[in-house]
Amino acid sequence: MAEITFDGVTKVFGDDIKAVDGLSLNIAEGEFMVFVGPSGCGKTTALRMLAGLEDITSGTLSIGGTVVNNVLPKHRDVAMVFQNYALYPHMSVEKNIGFALKIRGDSKAEIKRKVDEAATILHLNDFLDRRPKALSGGQRQRVAMGRAIVRNPQAFLMDEPLSNLDAKLRVEMRLEIARIQRLLGVATVYVTHDQVEAMTMGDRVAVLRDGKLQQVDTPQHLYDRPANEFVAGFMGSPPMNLLRCHVRAGKDRVQVVFGDQVIELPWDYTSSHDLPPAGLDVVFGVRPEDVLVADAQSTNTLKTRVERREALGSEILVHLSLDSSSDTSQSPRGELARPVALVAKMGPRQKIAVGDVVFVQFAAEHAHFFDVASGETLRSR
Amino acid sequence: MTTLATPPQETNEPERPALITPRKPKVGRWALFAVMVGVAVVMLYPFWVMIITSLESEQQFLSGGGFSWLSWSGLSSTIPVGQEVLSSTIVCSASIFVILCVGLPAGFAFSKLRFRTSTSVFLVIVSAMMVPLQAILMPEFVNVTKLGLTGGYFGAILVYAALGTPFSTFLFTTYFRGVPDELIEAGIVDGLGYVGVLGRLIIPVAVPAIATVTVLQFIQIWDDLLVGLLFIQNTNERPITVGLAVLAAGRTTSIPELMAGSLVSALPAMIVYLGFQRYLVKGLTMGIDR
Numbered sequence: 001m002a003e004i005t006f007d008g009v010t011k012v013f014g015d016d017i018k019a020v021d022g023l024s025l026n027i028a029e030g031e032f033m034v035f036v037g038p039s040g041c042g043k044t045t046a047l048r049m050l051a052g053l054e055d056i057t058s059g060t061l062s063i064g065g066t067v068v069n070n071v072l073p074k075h076r077d078v079a080m081v082f083q084n085y086a087l088y089p090h091m092s093v094e095k096n097i098g099f100a101l102k103i104r105g106d107s108k109a110e111i112k113r114k115v116d117e118a119a120t121i122l123h124l125n126d127f128l129d130r131r132p133k134a135l136s137g138g139q140r141q142r143v144a145m146g147r148a149i150v151r152n153p154q155a156f157l158m159d160e161p162l163s164n165l166d167a168k169l170r171v172e173m174r175l176e177i178a179r180i181q182r183l184l185g186v187a188t189v190y191v192t193h194d195q196v197e198a199m200t201m202g203d204r205v206a207v208l209r210d211g212k213l214q215q216v217d218t219p220q221h222l223y224d225r226p227a228n229e230f231v232a233g234f235m236g237s238p239p240m241n242l243l244r245c246h247v248r249a250g251k252d253r254v255q256v257v258f259g260d261q262v263i264e265l266p267w268d269y270t271s272s273h274d275l276p277p278a279g280l281d282v283v284f285g286v287r288p289e290d291v292l293v294a295d296a297q298s299t300n301t302l303k304t305r306v307e308r309r310e311a312l313g314s315e316i317l318v319h320l321s322l323d324s325s326s327d328t329s330q331s332p333r334g335e336l337a338r339p340v341a342l343v344a345k346m347g348p349r350q351k352i353a354v355g356d357v358v359f360v361q362f363a364a365e366h367a368h369f370f371d372v373a374s375g376e377t378l379r380s381r
Numbered sequence: 382m383t384t385l386a387t388p389p390q391e392t393n394e395p396e397r398p399a400l401i402t403p404r405k406p407k408v409g410r411w412a413l414f415a416v417m418v419g420v421a422v423v424m425l426y427p428f429w430v431m432i433i434t435s436l437e438s439e440q441q442f443l444s445g446g447g448f449s450w451l452s453w454s455g456l457s458s459t460i461p462v463g464q465e466v467l468s469s470t471i472v473c474s475a476s477i478f479v480i481l482c483v484g485l486p487a488g489f490a491f492s493k494l495r496f497r498t499s500t501s502v503f504l505v506i507v508s509a510m511m512v513p514l515q516a517i518l519m520p521e522f523v524n525v526t527k528l529g530l531t532g533g534y535f536g537a538i539l540v541y542a543a544l545g546t547p548f549s550t551f552l553f554t555t556y557f558r559g560v561p562d563e564l565i566e567a568g569i570v571d572g573l574g575y576v577g578v579l580g581r582l583i584i585p586v587a588v589p590a591i592a593t594v595t596v597l598q599f600i601q602i603w604d605d606l607l608v609g610l611l612f613i614q615n616t617n618e619r620p621i622t623v624g625l626a627v628l629a630a631g632r633t634t635s636i637p638e639l640m641a642g643s644l645v646s647a648l649p650a651m652i653v654y655l656g657f658q659r660y661l662v663k664g665l666t667m668g669i670d671r
Contacts, residue, residue, distance in 0.1 A: 053566050074572040086563035090585040100571035147571070 002064025002154040003029045004050065004187055009059035011045050011211075019045040021211035022059065027155075030185040032178070034202030036192055037234070042211035043191045044159055050189060051080050051157050064154055074103075079148035080157040084164060085140045087132040087147075094119075094128040097146040104151075118150040121180060138169045145177065149184060156181065156188040162197065174201060195235050199223065207231050224366075229375035232285050232368060238317060240285045240368070241342045247369065248279035256284055256367075258322055258341075263300050266364050273369050273378045282378065285368035288317065291344035293352075294361045301359040307340050309354055318344045318352055320360065428647075435641035442637050452637030459638055460624045461617070462645055469620035470649075472534050472609070473602045476541035477595055480549045483542070484594065485587070488553020489579050493565055503554065509547040514607065522611055536612040537620075541602050549594045556590035557583065592660030596653055603650045621646045 004027040011020040020042040027033045035043035048054040049061060052073030060067050068076050079100070087096050095102075097118055098111040106114070119125045122142040132140055141161060148156055161177070162170045178201050181188050192198055198205045199219040206216040207230075215227040226232035232240040246257040253264035254275060269275060275282075294301045308319035319340040344360060346352065369378040434442060441447030456462055490496075491503045521540050522531070530536035560583065568578040584591070609620040619627075625642045628634060654661070 051566075051570055053569070073569050074574075078570065080567070080570045082563040082567060084561060084563055086561065086567035088564070088567075088582060103572040103577070147567075 002187060003027060003031075004155055004189065005060075005062040006046070006050075007060045007062070009046070009049060009061055010057045011042070011049060011054060012057045018211050020049070023208075023211075023213055024059075025206060025213060025216060027187050027189060029187055032181050032188045032190065032201060032203045034190045034192060034198040034205045035208060036195055036198040036205055037208035037214075038193060040210075041208040043193075043208050045211075046208070047080075047157050047159055047189055047191045050155070051078055052076050077151075077154045078157055079151050079153040079155075080159065081144045081148050081161045083160040085132070085144040085161075087140060087143055089132055091131070092128065093124060093130050093132070093135070093143050093146075096132065096143055097124075097150050100147065100151050114150050115146075118146040121149065121183070122146050122176075137165050138173060141165060141173055142176070145180065149180060152184075153186065156186050156190075158188065158190045160192055161190075162192075163194070170197075177201065196237060199235070205235075207234060209234075225377070225379065226285075226368065227377055229283055229285070229370040232370070232377075236287060238288050238343045238345070240287050241291065242370070243284045243341055244372070245282060245284045246279060247275050247282050247284070249275060249277040258284075258302060261302050261322065263302055263362065265362075265367055269367070269369075272380055274380055275369065275378060281372050283370040283372055283375070285370060286342075286362045287366060288343045288345040290363035290366040291320075291342055292361045292363060293344070293346065293350065294359045296359055298359060298361065301361050304342065304358050304360055306352055306354050306356045306358055309352060311348070313348065315348055316346045316350055316352065318346055318350075318358075320344060320358060431640045431644050431647075434637050435644055437637050439635050439637060449637075452635065452641045455635070456638050456641045456645070459635070460628050460642065462621070462624065462642060464617060465619060465621040465624040466645065466649070468534070468613070468618050469603055469609075469622070469646075472537050472541065472613075472620055473599055475534065475538045476545065476602050477598050479538065479542035480545040480598055481591060481594060483546045484549030484553050485584065485591070486579060487546075487550040488555075488557050488590075489575075489583055491550070491554040492557035492560075493562065494575070503550075506547050507551050510551060514544060518607065518611070525612060531612055532615050533618050534613065537608050540608050540612055541598075541605075545594075545598045545601070549598070552594055553587070553590055556587060560586060589660045592657045596657045596661050599653050600650045603646075603653075 006023045006025040009020060009023045010018065012018050023042075023046055025033075035046060037043050045054060049056050050063075052068070052071065056069050061069055063076060063078065088099065091099065094115055098115045101111045101114060115128070116125070119128060122145055124139070124142055124146060127135060127139060127143075132143065135143065141164075144161065158177070162173050165173060174197060177190075190197075190201060202219055204216055205219050205222050207214040207222065209230050215222060215231045217225075222231065223235050226235065226240070229242060233242060243258060248255050248257070249267075249270055250264060252267050254267060254269045256263050256265060270277075302322065304320035304322055306318055307321050310317040310319075320342040321339060322341045342360070352358065370376065371378060435452055436449065437447055438449040438451040441449055487506070491499055521543070525531055525536040525539060528536070530539065564582060564586075565578050568582045569575075573581065604622065606622040606626055609623045610626065613619050613623065621642070625639065625646055628639055628642055
């Protein structure tokens with residue numbers, strides 16, 4: 001078990017394609033770190049560099065205090081779980097799990113003991129004689145895990161290991177992987193594009209975009225205090241609502257102007273955010289669950305219209321347009337539709353229909369402001 | 382009193398799918414069947430003639446009927462058929478061994494390892510497949526003669542290996558392109574080097590491709606006359622095809638004996654083909670579904 005340190009690690013493919021750009025990150029011993037981001041953000045490349053499957057263009061990468069830039073994969077003492085499991089098709093489950101130990105030169109008795117131990121943890125004892133093709137997706141996934149844990153490595157590396165499983169199995173395996181990781185206490189780097197996996201599994205989550213680390217933090221902190229517009233929009237499902245608006249400091253309140261509508265937020269925002277009294281065009285962010293339906297008589301509301309309604313059983317996602325919006329388009333049924341500005345998460349029994357005019361408020365303490373040009377949060381550090 | 386017009390046969394029942402009726406045999410199918418029977422007859426008739434003729438004596442063959450084992454018992458005294466079959470087996474096995482030893486790692490390298498000239502070198506090797514044997518026979522003969530290898534098996538093995546390697550490299554490259562990279566990477570992370578990956582992970586999953594190369598090369602080498610005739614000049618090391626050619630070229634050729642010899646020559650190739658047929662089809666169609 002060891003800590004992992006990326007120090008300005010960069011990977012350039014060809015002459016100018018920067019897959020990872022100056023990644024600096026420390027993963028503590030026993031920590032579950034999730035790399036998350038959209039396709040092509042560099043998360044898998046970073047993991048592959050850690051495994052030794054890609055060369056590092058510049059920067060240093062250390063495992064347990066030893067720089068491993070030029071260390072062969074087999075000498076790094078890391079175990080990897082691949083997206084498509086990469087089980088050896090001509091070997092039984094038992095041989096698959098014990099293969100690395102055999103290569104290492106462990107005795108037969110030792111291999112048997114460790115394989116049995118791993119099989120017990122993963123509930124695979126009944127399948128040890130089977131070939132991978134005779135296993136279900138979930139069982140294959142567990143064998144891949146078994147192959148990793150049996151080595152008792154310094155670090156586990158997992159490259160989207162659940163993406164080939166169906167939704168139900170994915171939830172089960174998510175819990176299973178988290179349980180095993182905590183049981184073994186091995187530093188783990190887990191790559192995924194699924195922010196639900198990132199939120200539920202990681203001790204910390206590193207969000208990457210275009211090869212650059214955007215933010216690394218605990219899942220809740222990442223959700224509550226995104227460092228920029230990208231993180232705000234990426235984490236959370238549905239993502240944070242992001243609207244262009246003008247902000248100016250009013251009398252004891254902060255005024256947020258959406259076209260011809262104005263709402264006011266507590267004055268506290270001026271102390272926690274860089275909001276100049278003279279006014280500023282910003283991107284306003286609010287999570288769907290922080291958009292609240294208000295009475296028509298309430299003050300400090302936005303007048304919106306329901307454009308779409310998605311009933312998910314436990315909740316309803318309501319797509320709202322600002323009623324002041326003059327942009328309209330013809331829907332397939334001939335109705336005039338406005339561009340959706342906000343998505344609100346509402347209770348399943350909320351009486352709401354397409355076309356309704358709804359007044360909404362925002363949970364005052366959960367508003368976010370981002371710089372229009374850079375996308376960085378205006379929250380003071 | 383007003384009457385309501387009834388809508389034309391509108392019901393809430395979902396439309397039933399048409400009943401599945403057994404397909405009637407069409408004329409085209411019968412024609413195809415007839416053509417296939419015709420092709421089978423054309424292909425199998427020579428074998429039938431070979432079997433029947435080999436079971437006749439010279440006299441019975443000339444007089445047009447009868448049954449005798451004479452041609453089979455006389456075959457071994459006319460030509461050293463056992464020795465020739467052994468020679469063919471040695472040349473075939475050794476050539477295929479060399480072809481596999483070169484083609485497998487080459488295919489692995491071209492498909493899975495990244496190096497600058499990989500595509501151009503691969504294209505050069507593949508283009509060598511297009512060169513007919515006859516075009517390079519004389520230069521090959523000169524080279525092999527200079528090396529002093531025209532007497533025994535070695536010259537022929539070298540030539541067969543050189544001729545078969547481009548095809549096997551091409552086939553293995555195509556096959557290995559379909560093997561997931563993760564399988565190799567998993568082996569590397571587990572502690573193998575590239576040689577270990579090839580030996581312990583790739584070869585076991587390449588059985589269909591190995592079988593395909595083996596069968597196709599076996600048939601080609603076993604049935605070849607020209608290389609054996611030119612490059613194996615020791616009479617006690619000549620392969621069965623050369624032995625049969627010598628028998629056929631004799632002044633008093635016994636047709637039943639020739640047929641018996643031809644059968645002996647044809648059987649191993651057929652046995653190998655039938656034995657590996659399952660893998661052969663798999664090997665030849667690989668890549669189609671990817």
